Amino acid sequence: xxxxxxxxxxxxxxxxxxxxxxxxxxxxxxxxxxxxxxxxxxxxxxxxxxxxxxxxxxxxxxxxxxxxxxxxxxxxxxxxxxxxxxxxxxxxxxxxxxxxxxxxxxxxxxxxxxxxxxxxxxxxxxxxxxxxxxxxxxxxxxxxxxxxxxxxxxxxxxxxxxxxxxxxxxxxxxxxxxxxxxxxxxxxxx
Amino acid sequence: xxxxxxxxxxxxxxxxxxxxxxxxxxxxxxxxxxxxxxxxxxxxxxxxxxxxxxxxxxxxxxxxxxxxxxxxxxxxxxxxxxxxxxxxxxx
Numbered sequence: 001x002x003x004x005x006x007x008x009x010x011x012x013x014x015x016x017x018x019x020x021x022x023x024x025x026x027x028x029x030x031x032x033x034x035x036x037x038x039x040x041x042x043x044x045x046x047x048x049x050x051x052x053x054x055x056x057x058x059x060x061x062x063x064x065x066x067x068x069x070x071x072x073x074x075x076x077x078x079x080x081x082x083x084x085x086x087x088x089x090x091x092x093x094x095x096x097x098x099x100x101x102x103x104x105x106x107x108x109x110x111x112x113x114x115x116x117x118x119x120x121x122x123x124x125x126x127x128x129x130x131x132x133x134x135x136x137x138x139x140x141x142x143x144x145x146x147x148x149x150x151x152x153x154x155x156x157x158x159x160x161x162x163x164x165x166x167x168x169x170x171x172x173x174x175x176x177x178x179x180x181x182x183x184x185x186x187x188x189x190x
Numbered sequence: 191x192x193x194x195x196x197x198x199x200x201x202x203x204x205x206x207x208x209x210x211x212x213x214x215x216x217x218x219x220x221x222x223x224x225x226x227x228x229x230x231x232x233x234x235x236x237x238x239x240x241x242x243x244x245x246x247x248x249x250x251x252x253x254x255x256x257x258x259x260x261x262x263x264x265x266x267x268x269x270x271x272x273x274x275x276x277x278x279x280x281x
Contacts (some may be wrong), residue, residue: 006194008202015198031220039218062268063227077220079213079227084265100213100223109207120210121201142212151208167214185197 001130005122007070010113018070018119020126023077027067030074038105063099064130068119076103076119080127087139088160089173095139096131098124124155125186128179138179143169155182226271234267236260 003020062083068076078101085097103119124140131138143166144152153159157172174182216223243256251259 006198008198015194028221028224035220036218042217065224084269098212100216100220102211102213102220109209117205118198118201121205124210125201143214144212145209145215147209148211151205151210152212154204154206154208169214185193185200 001064001066001133003126003129005068005126007068007075007119007122008117010115010117016070016116018068018075018122020066020068020122023065023067027069027074027077030067031077034073035104042105066123066126068123070116074104075107075116076123077101078123078127080130082130082134085141087141087173088171089158089175090139093139094134094136095141095173096127096134096136098127098140098142101127101142120151125182128174128183129186131179132183137176138174138183139176140174140179141171142173143171145169229271234264236264239263 005018005020006015007018009016062081064080064082066078067074079099081097081099085095087093087095101123107114107116107119128138128140131140149170152172156178157174160171162168163171239260243259
């Protein structure tokens with residue numbers, strides 16, 4: 001599954017094309033080469049971790065792994081879990097669960113400003129579209145770090161509060177109605 | 191205004207200056223996370239599990255029941271391994 005999406009180049013104030021495609025070794029190499037040095041330089045909560053294993057794209061049928069690529073560089077990544085989680089809003093119905101979503105360090109809020117905007121929104125919108133494709137009608141769930149709560153609240157996901165089974169990260173879920181509203185704004189071309 | 195422009199205006203407005211990360215804050219450790227994810231997928235061979243269930247319960251339960259138990263068991267094992275890897279990820 002892939003899609004053509006639009007993101008925003010902040011410095012040039014220009015809408016540009018990007019590709020949303022399955023993660024390949026190339027994207028993991030981008031992560032090692034371009035993302036990791038910046039993440040190591042930051043004050044990430046998990047900076048004490050030891051790096052022990054070389055990355056490779058896993059064969060995982062329950063998961064879909066995507067990269068958003070622009071200018072031949074990985075600008076964002078997302079892992080979806082497509083067949084295990086159940087809705088809290090709609091009595092156990094299936095949903096797409098966002099297992100992991102991150103935008104490149106240079107696209108995050110910072111004093112100098114991000115290089116590209118709309119990367120994360122494009123990824124989330126694509127996840128909603130996948131939920132529709134999988135006949136979950138746009139239902140989407142995720143656990144968000146506190147620094148990302150504002151975004152998901154603004155997207156009108158329902159905040160179920162801290163989840164003890166996920167290290168007290170807040171669980172958010174998108175209703176079918178809100179998903180339909182969001183998708184109606186988008187222009188995904190496959 | 192085109193759909194494309196409308197979507198971009200909406201996306202820029204909704205993103206504002208927010209962080210957008212979801213899932214655990216695995217930072218620079220994506221590779222390790224993916225490795226654990228792969229391990230959680232390959233943890234239990236369904237054919238072996240079905241063989242054991244068939245041998246022990248084949249005369250009591252139907253094939254559909256055994257398939258269901260095998261799938262649920264696989265799912266539960268994956269979930270537990272995944273949770274365990276996530277716990278260690280932010281420990």
